[in-house]
Amino acid sequence: MADAFSSLSRRGLFHAGVALGTAALLPGAAQAAEAAPAAGTLSLKGKTIAISVAGTDHFFDLKAYQAQVETVKELGGTPIGLDAGRSDKALVSQLQTLVTQKPDAVIQTLGTLTVVDPWLKKLRQAGIPVFSVDLPSANVINTATSDNFSLGAQLALQLVSDINGRGNIVAFNGFSGVPVCEIRYTQLRTVLKYYPEAKIIQPELRDVIPNTVQDAYAQITALLAKYPEPGSIAAIWSAWDIPQLGATQALIAAGRTEIRTYGVDGTPEVLALVKDPKAPAGAVAAQQPSVIGRTAVLNVARYFAGETNLPSQTFVPAIIANKANAGEVQRQLGQA
Template sequence: MKTIKALMLAATALATMAFAAQSSAEELSLKGKKIGVTVIGTDHDWDLRAYQGQIDEIKRLGGEAIALDAGRNDQTQITQIQTLIAQKPDAIIEQLGNIQVLTPWLQKIKDAGIPLFTVDTATPLAINNTTSNNYNIGAELALQMVNDMGGKGNVLVFNGFYSVPVCKIRYDQMKYVLTNFPDVKIIQPELRDVIPNTVQSAQSNITDMLTKYPNDGDVSAIWACWDVPMVGATQAVEQSGRKGVRTYGVDGSPDFTAMVADPNSPAAAVAAQQPYEIGKTAAQNVAKHLAGQKIPPFTFVPAVLITKENAAQTAGPFLPKK
């Protein structure tokens, strides 16, 4: 009975916190404010939803969004950042991209006296980065993978975007987990995921690797820091007819989540994020800052690990919309 009472009290507390957060968001305003939004690209489901969450919330709060999509081109994003600086908005939100390329331009935003906020870009130049807890995501997904492997076997790893901060964190956390499981090995050389043609490229790469390692047990798992390449990787495993090879990714893209939810698919787990909520929260943090509120360096929006075992209870919100 004590346990049930404790759970009820905890649920009440969470509901109260959620209501308070909602009420606080409703009281915020960006009326008369111009907010710049720069994103490296929106061709990926996660990127598009986070981007849209920012724009929608800025408008809902009465502000004007100056939203620019760089179409996956670093130089275009630099040019667009220069454009935003020249327009002197009340704040700028930057989403994803190559941190090595971005850093000097993020510094220019700060030097111009424009408050900088980021989405999934960890940098000391930003007042706040709204994101998932990628340290937890990386470790949790890796532990699920190792558990499914029984603590031994070989892993094919895609590592094409280590310069993107969230991918670096997830990869480093995966590697850290593996230091405690010496019988789990990463097959070298690592694979490189690409943009565009991500699914097709990953499918081709995995088809080649399964041909190179033809025996059951040669490959036990396939990992990437996001889940679009895992759609192609899963298709390659299915077409090969290989058993015992499972795929793992991050984001909760509808296509890969549907594979994880399919009991007959090799897709084993996905760390599903809430990109629209992340974008929306970033815009709210801008409003809070401009209203004089103190904002922490990071705002973490919860993610959920969807597995074969819990998909019936967790996958619904992330599945393709009918």
């Protein structure tokens, strides 16, 4: 995807604002979404960069991973692609092996913080610079990520606006150990604090990996049987959009399309459901996984070029896609 842009347009877009340190969310008609920032004179020639990822079975992880591998190659470096396949044991093993393998740098994408952080620390202590994607930690030099504080608040505001500030909300909260999910959830709670008539149904649901879609479908179908009255549930929220996909499909199957679903990532299937006026997908916060992945590698190259004062987080803009602008967002992300 990144290669579809010439380096000239990349540079232009880079200067247009998809860059380091911008915490801004793009407004509805944003420019330059999912366009790759330019590498400029940066180089990773002769460097071996380990690209360690929790899994590549979802749209976000896969795009972020592919962009990292491609960018390392583009800059003349050697990527070591390590996909833990959603197994924490495999993830810890591959990070452990990296301590003895001593690559020039490690980029860790996602993961449960308590599981990976001890090993990120060991890598750091072994003198290996550690960077991350979507994983803020004291042991990484820089994490490339969406601004989950802003997008979490924006998504929550879209939700309460769509339900007029009242009603029961179903929340999937199975990954509170993943920092970015925790931030989005905390933002939802913060917004809801000011809408006392909107309540999260207890107990909250737990989304799972794998079989996320089927599991969310089954859980929502069961919950709809428990709340058969139209209007008894106003919205369904999840910290990413694969549970949202299952939930939306369950609502369509049960004919309960008065309920709206909300999530984060911008997986193409979900974005298409948000665009579909008949589907009950209310909104999705669309991220730019390829740009995030590329940004992480560029930061590694900047570090090797002597920029040691990198910010701890590099924010890549995200867009809230709702019923009104989903088609436009699809075009910007190259999904149309």
